[in-house]
Amino acid sequence: MRPVNRSRILPALLGAAGALTALAGWQLAATAGPLAGAPLPSALEALGAAGRLLGTPPLWQATADTLVMALTGLLAAAVVGVLLGIAIGSSPLAMHATRVPLEFLKPIPPIVILPVVVLVLGPTAGMGTFLVFFGSFIAISVQSSAGVFDTDPVARATGASYGMGRAEILARIVIPSALPYIGTALRVAAPTSLVIAVVAGLLGGGPGLGQSLLMAQISGNQADLFGIVLILGALGLLIQGLSQWAERRLLHWHPQYRKAEIA
Template identity: 35%
Template sequence: MTSDVQPVDAQRRLSRRPTPEGEGRGGRPTRTTRRSRLWRGVVGVLALGLVLEFVTRIGLVSPTFLPPFTTILGEAVDVVGRQDFQEAVLSTVVSWGAGLALSAAVAIPLGVVLGLSQVSYRATRAVLDLLRPIPPIALIPLVILVMGQGLEMKLVLVVFAALWPILFNTISGVHDVDVKAKEMARSFGFSRLAVIRRVVVPSAAPFIATGVRLSSSIALIVVITVELIAGGASGMGTFVAEARAVGNQTEVVYAGTLLIGVVGLVINLLMGAAERRFFGWHTTKDV
């Protein structure tokens, strides 16, 4: 009798154990903690800006190579109002969104199949391990040769880069599904497809969402990089590259780079907020 009571008492003590400071249920950061992190980030950016302003104003760095931070901010405000920059932002965001959506459309079904079938996973693992380390930038000449410069080129490279986090997170999520839940669904007469649709995919959804969030940052990096290197493809990267190619536009280059960072920050915040909104109950730690 005593041996039956002790585990229950121990479990109750564990359930009453306080969560670490700054963490909510499932180890997720609380809203106050996230707000504190945001403010620390703002303070860090302002401190960096003050340092840059100081070193340029006292002449440690030539304004030709590094304009004062206040000058960059003023130029960024002007750049935001320019129609060509607004069109560049739209082009980049469309390429990013389309590439991310295509990555998810390919990676999620493939991840479900490989997660459910050990035979399929073992058969394709060597190919996946071979392709995964290839940097997408190395494929730019080949893709340009085959597809030319334009939206299609960016989409192919974004899909290749953003595919992997979604794919492997989906596989991990499928492996994490409770076997008893699948067996119970089958006992109620669910077909194999119905089990996948009603049990496997919903259970793996938090893992998939984390993969999509990680891939969103990768997709934006690849889009900007392709626009900077490839040329001909419109977007924020092309805007910065063209400003760099024209003399006496150093401020525009820095302003465009700063605004690229702002766009990336906004996308990351939105993706993180969406993940917390729909899967905040999940115990997966934030990456």
């Protein structure tokens, strides 16, 4: 029988305790605290609304639309960003030539180009997918190029001394060395893609949970509004957990993850 890993159970228990404490504080503030009588619903009302919404087909359709936009845009950003990053990182000239444009574009939020994208693509799922792509691929390409560029030159030289060609060195030395950088970029981009997909519906009129939030806000249904927020938070936790699990599985050979398994 596999022994229980206490180093994993304790953080989970602390996280659950923190969530329960936050909900209790919310309930107290909305019922007997400074926010009593305000439009803010209590935690129990929001949880009840979330449970009721989970039993309705429109909520599941909106969730599916949001996930399709987020995952499709993230997948496209991962493919384009990793390939571009490998191409840039493999050439010092390209690395230095593209550093300023990429660093200039990296902090620009997708919401800045939202009006233009809505004008061109309309309030569609394609608009949301493109915004997710734009908000993710630059960071992924920067991280990927940094991982390729930082590959140990001694390892490259050793591969060349054993008669490896450039393609073999890239496949067997450079890319494995850059995988931790790429994994980190994808793990950070995964929850970000969900946020951008929601913003596409909330501000751009696209389908999904963002549009559901907008409709609840317009109708003044505060309980449903915060119920959807709770559902989004749970969805974000799920995506973050899956991305961390996938990173650990793909990089199980890396010293950082081997130490975590031993602990």
